Amino acid sequence: MCLIALAWNAHPRWRLLLLGNRDEMHARPAVPLARWDDAPGILAGRDLEAGGTWMGVDDSGRAGVVTNVRDPAAAPDGASRGHLVADYLRGTAGASGHTRVLERRAGEYRPFNLLLFDAATAVYLGNHSEPRRQEISRGVHGLSNADFNAPWPKTRALTARLDAWIAAGGDTDFAPLFDALADDSRWPDAVLPDTGVGVELERQLSAAFIRGERYGTRASTLVAVDHDGKGCIIERRFGADGVALGETELVWR
DSSP: OOEEEEEESOSSSEEEEEEEEEEEETTSOEEEEEEETTEEEEEEEEETTTSOOSEEEETTSOEEEEEEOOOTTSOOOSBOTHHHHHHHHHSOOOHHHHHHHHHTTGGGBSSEEEEEEOSSOEEEEEOSSSOEEEEOOSEEEEESSSSTTOOOHHHHHHHHHHHHHHHTTOSSOOHHHHHHHTOOOOOOGGGOOOOSSOHHHHHHHTSSSOOOSSEEEEEEEEEEEETTSOEEEEEEEEOGGGOEEEEEEEEEO
16 A cells, blocks of 8 residues: 555544555455455455455454555565554554554564554554654544655645545545545656655656556555444455456445
8 A cells, every 4th residue: 555545533424534545566466355254354455465454444443554665775574564454453452552562573574654543543653764653643644655644745635635525525425535546647756755766766656546567556445434433445446557447345334
């Protein structure tokens, strides 16, 4: 997952709105959003290479999402980031307690940004270049492949569109939010971050929705959890060059 916007206790109906794009190699095997056979309380897609997930929820409304950190100089070894979300959803601990324990061994994983949510708390934990943990304040926030709330253009644009949707009275019509996730326009060179991958790749990765033959946006996902812990998760899937492959919506009550 490489682009996220969230609204935490900023909407009259939804205590959590979480939307994001997962960008990955198209050849990496995965299964669509579903209840997991070995853990039916988890609703998430699944990475078949390492067994984890990039974004998911459970039947109580606990949720999690993870991104990598764009740093070509970072060591490639370490445990798979996808287990960070899956392990949280398999357990019963709250977001605060879980991240306090995880913070002590965060260095065991490849560079990551992790967001975890429960009924009362939202927490960010990152491990690049050292563990950093903070509780998330009420409001609209964004995350990509840099620090939490880093002002990358596509992150700021997505959070602005989520904020505008809320201000306009958005409730269950999520189409404008999926439109925001589908924006494939690129940003001018002058505002691009310099993450060490070269300007050509920075341009390609500057779009919210990345179209590519081998690498690109694989899924756009939205989670909405109300103040009673009920809600829905919707996933739209894409193949090479952004070809639509299907959509799944799951609800829990």
